[in-house]
Each structure stands twice: as structure tokens, then as C-alpha cells.
Amino acid sequence: DGGITQSPKYLFRKEGQNVTLSCEQNLNHDAMYWYRQDPGQGLRLIYYSQIVNDFQKGDIAEGYSVSREKKESFPLTVTSAQKNPTAFYLCASSIFLQAYSNQPQHFGDGTRLSIL
Amino acid sequence: KNEVEQSPQNLTAQEGEFITINCSYSVGISALHWLQQHPGGGIVSLFMLSSGKKKHGRLIATINIQEKHSSLHITASHPRDSAVYICAVRSAGGGADGLTFGKGTHLIIQP
Numbered sequence: 001d002g003g004i005t006q007s008p009k010y011l012f013r014k015e016g017q018n019v020t021l022s023c024e025q026n027l028n029h030d031a032m033y034w035y036r037q038d039p040g041q042g043l044r045l046i047y048y049s050q051i052v053n054d055f056q057k058g059d060i061a062e063g064y065s066v067s068r069e070k071k072e073s074f075p076l077t078v079t080s081a082q083k084n085p086t087a088f089y090l091c092a093s094s095i096f097l098q099a100y101s102n103q104p105q106h107f108g109d110g111t112r113l114s115i116l
Numbered sequence: 117k118n119e120v121e122q123s124p125q126n127l128t129a130q131e132g133e134f135i136t137i138n139c140s141y142s143v144g145i146s147a148l149h150w151l152q153q154h155p156g157g158g159i160v161s162l163f164m165l166s167s168g169k170k171k172h173g174r175l176i177a178t179i180n181i182q183e184k185h186s187s188l189h190i191t192a193s194h195p196r197d198s199a200v201y202i203c204a205v206r207s208a209g210g211g212a213d214g215l216t217f218g219k220g221t222h223l224i225i226q227p
Contacts, residue, residue, distance in 0.1 A: 042217035088157055102147040109158035
């Protein structure tokens with residue numbers, strides 16, 4: 001079955017460490033997204049990519065970095081510059097970039113990141 | 117930027133009850149999404165609609181473009197429907213992904 005796989009489900013980070021969250025999709029989608037979810041808030045866009053080797057900052061990109069070397073993979077690195085990294089992180093994909101057409105959004109099961 | 121408001125924020129009901137969750141937005145949209153977030157955190161897309169009504173099993177979604185309002189209904193609710201339901205809209209003034217998300221409605225169905 002096609003879908004989005006995020007790993008790990010739970011991740012712990014020490015102060016000053018960078019950590020990388022994995023996101024893989026086998027839906028053959030061009031567009032991929034990373035969202036952050038905090039209690040009582042709507043999803044906020046961190047980074048997005050509409051095609052391989054291209055990615056753009058979302059609304060809250062500071063302290064994060066991404067890469068898109070393969071169509072199916074869009075890893076997110078939470079750097080030590082992110083002052084409040086504890087949150088739930090969701091990866092999503094769509095056939096094309098949502099901004100250009102109406103289409104369903106597919107989501108992974110998320111990664112919960114906590115600071116030790 | 118579009119503002120998306122959901123109501124109620126929290127809803128507890130008994131099994132079998134008819135459930136309604138509301139979503140209002142502030143500016144014109146091209147599409148509205150209803151999403152279901154399971155207790156473990158994963159999100160599933162339930163509906164995408166731009167007019168009228170859609171039905172899938174016990175779930176019904178309606179939208180009134182003139183009133184800038186959508187509702188998600190659950191008939192014959194069951195404890196397995198317990199989840200957070202999120203409304204998201206696609207509009208010209210949205211973010212880079214074109215979507216603005218509501219804060220969600222936390223639904224608990226008690227047996």
C-alpha cells in the first residue's frame with residue numbers, strides 16, 4: 001500500500017544536538033511538506049518542496065533545515081538553533097504543490113520530539 | 117491570511133449520538149479539507165470539497181460558500197470516532213502550501 005512513513009515515532013534530543021527526522025513516501029508525489037504541531041495550535045508549515053533538489057521556507061523555518069535529493073525522501077533536521085524544538089512533527093505530500101491545485105493532502109503518523 | 121475557526125473545541129458525547137463539528141473561515145476559498153487525527157498523531161484526509169455535500173459511510177461534510185461555513189457530521193457515533201477533527205482551507209492568501217489549518221475539535225465518544 002502506498003503511504004508516508006515517518007521515523008522514529010519518538011525522538012529525544014539533548015541540548016545543543018542536531019537531530020534528523022525521516023520522511024519517506026511511495027506515492028510518487030512531487031510535493032512534500034513538513035509541519036509542526038503544538039498543543040492548542042493549528043499545523044504550521046516549516047518547509048516544503050515541490051520537486052527534487054528544490055525546497056522553500058515555510059512560515060516557521062528558522063532553526064530547521066531540509067534536503068530533497070530523492071523524490072521519495074524529505075528529511076528534516078532540527079538544529080541547535082531551534083530554541084523550542086519540543087513538538088509533534090508531521091510530514092505530508094501531495095501530487096503537486098497545494099498552492100497550485102485542489103487535491104488531497106496525505107500525512108504520515110508523525111514524530112514526537114522531546115528535549116532531555 | 118485566512119482565519120479558520122472551529123467549534124466546539126472539545127466535544128464529549130454518548131455512543132449513537134449525532135455529532136456536528138463546525139468550521140468558519142474569513143475569506144473566499146477554492147477548497148476545504150476535513151482531516152482526522154488519531155490519538156497516536158497520524159492524520160487521515162476525510163474530505164476535500166469546494167461546494168455542496170459529500171458523504172462517506174457515517175460521515176457527511178457540507179459547505180456553504182456564501183456563508184463561509186462548513187460542517188462535519190457523524191451519524192450513529194461510535195467510540196472509534198474519538199479523534200481530533202481538523203478543518204483546513206485553501207485560499208489565495210494562504211501560506212506557501214496554500215492551506216490554513218484550524219486548531220481542531222477534540223471529540224470523545226463514550227460507550
